[in-house]
Amino acid sequence: MKGLKNLTILICFALFIFSCSQPNEIDKPVEKAKPKYAIPDSIIYKSNMVIISKVGLAFFNSYIKLDSNSSKFSLPDSFCIKNPSSCAxxxxxxxxxxxxxxxxAGCEDYKNFIEIVVDTNGVVVPSRPVFGIPDCPNNNCWxxxxxxEKEKAVEIARQxxxxxxxxxxRVSFHFYAGTFNNYVWEINNTLMEDKSVPGQYMAKGKTFLVNAMDGSIFKISNWTMVT
Known part of the structure; x- marks a missing residue:
């Protein structure tokens, strides 16, 4: 009986030592959260005004909204500071x-962005002009x-x-930058698939780009995919 009592004491003592040796939640090092910089209202206002100056207040209020989750402040890039000729x-x-x-209207299911880069004074960076605003000569189309509509674009491609x-x-709606600088409906068909090679997939087809504003065919091209 005495031996059993001593054994019980030893087990309790061992459990006590083990529990004390385990790191407490409070003792665990706390990871430092990366700083998140709030965008000042003054920067938001100036950025808004740049876009409003291009499309007008009514159009801005109807179709354009700031995406706070995608907008961000960035500190200088250390590599670019040391190697300015290698960076914008x-x-x-x-x-x-x-x-x-x-x-x-009619494109609510498609995710499109207008993007703008400004300095700490809210001035547009010259090398990064506003992206995503279609050309509108004399601003008379807003x-x-x-x-x-998507169905109309599909029918135009078929015709x-x-x-x-x-x-x-496959149909998508997106901004096409460059000399066209406007929105398009992109319509892709698939003319051939090949799965004969183990672990490899090949497909070919054709792409029609339809001007989303007037329905004209902007570009026709072939595509090939190998994975």
Whole structure:
């Protein structure tokens, strides 16, 4: 009986020592959260005004909204500070990347952004002009701005010779930068698939880009995918 009592004492003592040796939640090192910089109201206001100056207040209020989650402040890039010739000039300075959701009527299901980069004074960085605003000569189209519907764009592609192919067409709505600088409906068919090689997939098809504002065919091209 005495031996059993001693054994019980030893077990309790061992459990006590073990529990004391385990790190307490309070003792665990706390990871430092990365600093999140709030965007000042003055920067938001100036950024808004840049876009409003291009599209007008009514159009801005109807279709454009600041995306706070995608907008951010960035500190100077250390690599760019040391190697300025290897980077865009603005990356060596603090700047704000402002992102706006653009959802014209009929395109609510498609995620499109208007983007703008400004310095700490709210001035647009010259090397990063506003992205995502379609060309509008003399700013006279915003009052009657319209995007043709997806079904209309698909029918235009069909009437202009896009083959049905072997799979359902893939349709997307997005901004096409460069010389066109406007929104398009992109419609892709699939004309061929090849899975004969183990571990490899090949497909080919055709792409029609339809001007989303007037329905004209902007570009026709072929595509190939190998994975």
């Amino acid at each position: 000039e603005y990356l060596a300075r603090p700047y704000y990347h402002m992102a706006y959701k653009f959802t014209p 009052g009657s701005f319209q995007i043709i 202009n010779g896009l083959e049905e192919g072997i799979k359902e067409w």
